[in-house]
Amino acid sequence: SQQGEEDPQALSIQEGENATMNCSYKTSINNLQWYRQNSGRGLVHLILIRSNEREKHSGRLRVTLDTSKKSSSLLITASRAADTASYFCATTQGAQKLVFGQGTRLTINP
């Protein structure tokens, strides 16, 4: 079963704008990760934030985590055409497996 829900399900913006995607989850977590997927195939790991962290940066990516609200957000600044992809959040809940949301389809228009 899916753990989280991404919001929005689809997002279309102009190149250069910032893109924000949100993820909500239901149970306590150890960490939360964001992945990118191009063309419905392999997932690329973007960033991991631990349950005791509130914010993390990696290049143009900024992730926040609010464990009291069971939510996370992924911000991509200065978007590029190559950022067009689906983005998934995934949580680890004590066990080894990742539990994914349904993803946000991001389209960057040139």
Place this chain on the structure above:
Amino acid sequence: GAGVSQTPSNKVTEKGKYVELRCDPISGHTALYWYRQSLGQGPEFLIYFQGTGAADDSGLPNDRFFAVRPEGSVSTLKIQRTERGDSAVYLCASSSEGGLSTQYFGPGTRLTVL
């Protein structure tokens, strides 16, 4: 230094047939995972290996699905008596230790059952 590889990249089969999907993890990674992704959905966990043993197979949908990792490296996901509902992309991932370490995904095998 290669990443996770999966073969075949695409597999088309007929309902009722048997299929095997292969995963080669990153060298030295002890943990290996299988996930299944249906169109428009996020990946769903199937099974997790730590070394040669299946540490968690709670995601396997039924007894038609089976996976092995006999030498603690390559893994094979086996599906018997395939059904049209088995059509999906099957993703494999590996990590250095399991636990909370990052999982690295392969490109997936797209299975189509006619």
